[in-house]
Amino acid sequence: MVKDESIKSKNAQYDILTSDKIYEASHFKDLKTFYSTHNNGKELKEKALQSMGFYDENNMLANGAVLFQDDYQGKKTEIKCSVFSGFNKGSEKIITINRYNGNITSSINYMMDFVNQRMNHSLIKLDNVRKNIDAYPQRALFEGIVNAIAHRDYFLDGTQIQVDMFKDRLEISSPGSFYRGEKIGKTYDLSGIISKRRNELISSVLVSCNVMEAAGTGFDKIMEEYQGVDEAHRPYIYSTSDHFTLVLPDLTYSEGVEDNKIPHLEYVPVANGTKYDDAVLSFCYYQARKVSEIAEYLGVSDSSYLRKQVLENLARENYVTKGKIGRAACYRTNMDMVELK
Incomplete structure (x- = not known):
């Protein structure tokens, strides 16, 4: 079934297909608040939504628009957030597992809050000045989460975005490989990754909300946040035919992420x-x-x-x-x- 759905997702975009839901402006308060928060208080206009294909001439919502509704709690946006005591899933104690179903903007906020409430913090001295260090730079974390939402394969039922926190790193995994992109295995060259949009409408909404670049994957910003780190603290991604994962090393963990760790x-x-x-x-x-x-x-x-x-x-x-x-x-x-x- 997953294979069949994956094949389907290569031939169409889930989010631009028409749903059986009627557009009502009062059902999108979360989206309007999210837009305003990231656009210096500006208001999201009806004309902007209509021009993006949020709903058609008959006021029928696109599939992607349904995922932004205030009361959406379906499986299409399911998220699983976990914290592990050690370096892998196979043999380490699981400290926390949280599941969440909600609309797209609340999902972004939920994942940000989950990591921020649990990440490590540290202090370093620079010329008699102390500098606070977060395990994961805020901009890199936000870009990674938004990217996972934007490029998720929404045709793949029974899957979820996974946020996994380990002793040395954070992994953000999203269902579906890079859309019509090369299966790249593991790479540190984030700025060299080119992937076509899998979800035109969802991406357009996130661009209008000023949380996603109009072109590119946003990985350049992640690279900027990790600029100057040593080899063991470089972020990387790996992609297969059914998922892609962004790995952000914990900057407060001095040993970094070691390649010689053997996965289970x-x-x-x-x-x-x-x-x-x-x-x-x-x-x-x-x-x-x-x-x-x-x-x-x-x-x-x-x-x-x-x-x-x-x-x-x-x-x-x-x-x-x-x-x-x-x-x-x-x-x-x-x-x-x-x-x-």
Whole structure:
């Protein structure tokens, strides 16, 4: 079902289709307040909404407009916010799990409040002056949340935006890959990411509210907020066929986000699999690994069994892709076949 809905979402935009709801101005007080807050007190005009396609000549709302209604509490905007005690979901204690259903503007406010109430704060000394440091810069956090809302695949039922706070980072995950964009795996080059709009109406409303750029993803602002940080504190994203995730390192955690942290994965068991499959897929998730590196990680010899029975079987079953680093064979986990726990 998710696959079918994903295919559908590539051929149409959910938010511009006409709904069965009639537009009534009194049902959009939250949107008007949100607009005014981010536009120096200005009032959202009816003409502006109409020109964006918020409703048609028969006063019928577009699907995307319905998601801005004051009383909207449907599943299309569902959010799950969690706090974990450690570095991953698989083996660490869950401190908090909150779920939220509401209209788009209240969802943005809810996610901002959730993180702000729980993030760490610190002080640093600069030439006899103390400077307050937030774990996540406000502008970077806001841009990440708005981006998740704007580019979410609203065709994918049974999914939610996930906000996960870990000891060293914040992850904001949104259903759907980049719209008609390349599946990019993991990248630190946020400013180089180009993605077409998946939701024209929702994006237009957010642009009019002055919380989203008319062009681009807003990632440039995130890069500016993290300018000058060391390698371990650089933000990055990763994208697969069914979700994309922005990772913001915690600036108060001195060690930063380490690439050598091994994720915990979920996947359908591999046909003719071995006891090493789970370790190999986790080890090769974030980057391609040479056979010698895999062998060392597993604590086994670089043998024909490892190459043929383990790695080549994973490649045949499409769980890993095979490549080369120099002249050496390497393997990288196929993100479409696994999910992070």
